[in-house]
Amino acid sequence: MQPIRLGLVGYGKIAQDQHVPAILANPAFQLVSVATQGKPCAGVENFQSLSELLENGPPVDAIAFCTPPQGRFALVQQALAAGKHVLVEKPPCATLGEALALVDQAAERGVSALFAWHSRYAPGIEAARDWLASRTLQSVQIDWKEDVRKWHPGQTWIWQPGGLGVFDPGINALSIVTHLLKLPLFVESAELRVPSNCQSPIAASIKMADAHQLDVRAEFDFDHGHDELWSIEVRCAEGVLRLDNGGALLSIDGVRQAVSGEGEYAAVYRHFQQLIGDKASDLDVQPLRLVADSFFVGSRVLVEAFYD
Numbered sequence: 001m002q003p004i005r006l007g008l009v010g011y012g013k014i015a016q017d018q019h020v021p022a023i024l025a026n027p028a029f030q031l032v033s034v035a036t037q038g039k040p041c042a043g044v045e046n047f048q049s050l051s052e053l054l055e056n057g058p059p060v061d062a063i064a065f066c067t068p069p070q071g072r073f074a075l076v077q078q079a080l081a082a083g084k085h086v087l088v089e090k091p092p093c094a095t096l097g098e099a100l101a102l103v104d105q106a107a108e109r110g111v112s113a114l115f116a117w118h119s120r121y122a123p124g125i126e127a128a129r130d131w132l133a134s135r136t137l138q139s140v141q142i143d144w145k146e147d148v149r150k151w152h153p154g155q156t157w158i159w160q161p162g163g164l165g166v167f168d169p170g171i172n173a174l175s176i177v178t179h180l181l182k183l184p185l186f187v188e189s190a191e192l193r194v195p196s197n198c199q200s201p202i203a204a205s206i207k208m209a210d211a212h213q214l215d216v217r218a219e220f221d222f223d224h225g226h227d228e229l230w231s232i233e234v235r236c237a238e239g240v241l242r243l244d245n246g247g248a249l250l251s252i253d254g255v256r257q258a259v260s261g262e263g264e265y266a267a268v269y270r271h272f273q274q275l276i277g278d279k280a281s282d283l284d285v286q287p288l289r290l291v292a293d294s295f296f297v298g299s300r301v302l303v304e305a306f307y308d
């Protein structure tokens, strides 16, 4: 079977750290070209823009988008208009409206499209979801804290409108929790702590609920120490479930559970391959809606300036 010829747009940190290694490890894909504005990708044809890639590059069947969320909408629209399957890094776009438009446009074009909520593919997530399915949930506590200087060194886009600030990692926790729960969540209140020289928050506290008043709380911090805290604790009538290390570790009542051995991005690309084979798409916007609603109802607290 012929491999899926893949183009990639935005050869930055996550493309280098995760996407290209996962693509090279999956024989169903062949990376043939890259469009980027930074350093080129070795071993493939490089272009300065998606337009050049599409017009002058080798034929591609699909395109992976690893650019910042600002401006990504127009790029993905261009790929859809060219009839390409698309894999879109999180967050899918800079606004909820753009993401919803892409859902419609992918359906109109009849191509496969994936909003790659990569944290949903962490090793412990499916086992956690299976356990919770028959439990009586009482509360959820999310603590998602990391150092922006480690994970986004020098990336000014993250502090600009559309860059989401601490919700850029925080949306990963929201993507996990919305995958674990059966009912949609709603934001009841939020506090966004915004540095005086930034347009997006460096920390946030969010209170959410579902239609049955499940109490879901999140603490996000982008100025945390070098050792990340990526944990979700779900208290149930039958016991306590914890996901740690971003979902890589699962414990129930303090007892470590067996989890999948597959890495997040290997699973993301295997899912993309499956969607293409099935002529299907997977385009969930709920995590982005929760971020948008946090910005709608969130009270702003000005905090000291942030310097990278």
Ligand SMILES: NC(=O)C1=CN([C@@H]2O[C@H](COP(=O)(O)OP(=O)(O)OC[C@H]3O[C@@H](n4cnc5c(N)ncnc54)[C@H](O)[C@@H]3O)[C@@H](O)[C@H]2O)C=CC1
Residues within 6 Å of the ligand: 009, 010, 011, 012, 013, 014, 015, 035, 036, 037, 038, 039, 048, 049, 050, 066, 067, 068, 069, 071, 089, 090, 091, 118, 151, 152, 155, 168
């Ligand atoms: N940094 C991380 O640890 C992770 C980042 N992500 C997500 O991946 C996305 C990218 O993040 P990073 O790789 O960290 O950012 P980055 O700033 O390191 O990379 C972005 C890349 O896109 C390129 N670019 C920007 N506009 C372009 C355009 N119009 N055409 C072609 N190339 C363009 C830039 O030259 C740069 O190489 C974000 O949405 C982020 O949320 C996801 C998982 C982890």
Ligand SMILES: O=C1O[C@@H]([C@H](O)CO)[C@H](O)[C@H]1O
Residues within 6 Å of the ligand: 146, 151, 152, 168, 169, 172, 246
């Ligand atoms: O999506 C993201 O993940 C974190 C970090 O890479 C842990 O995976 C990063 O801050 C955010 O963009």
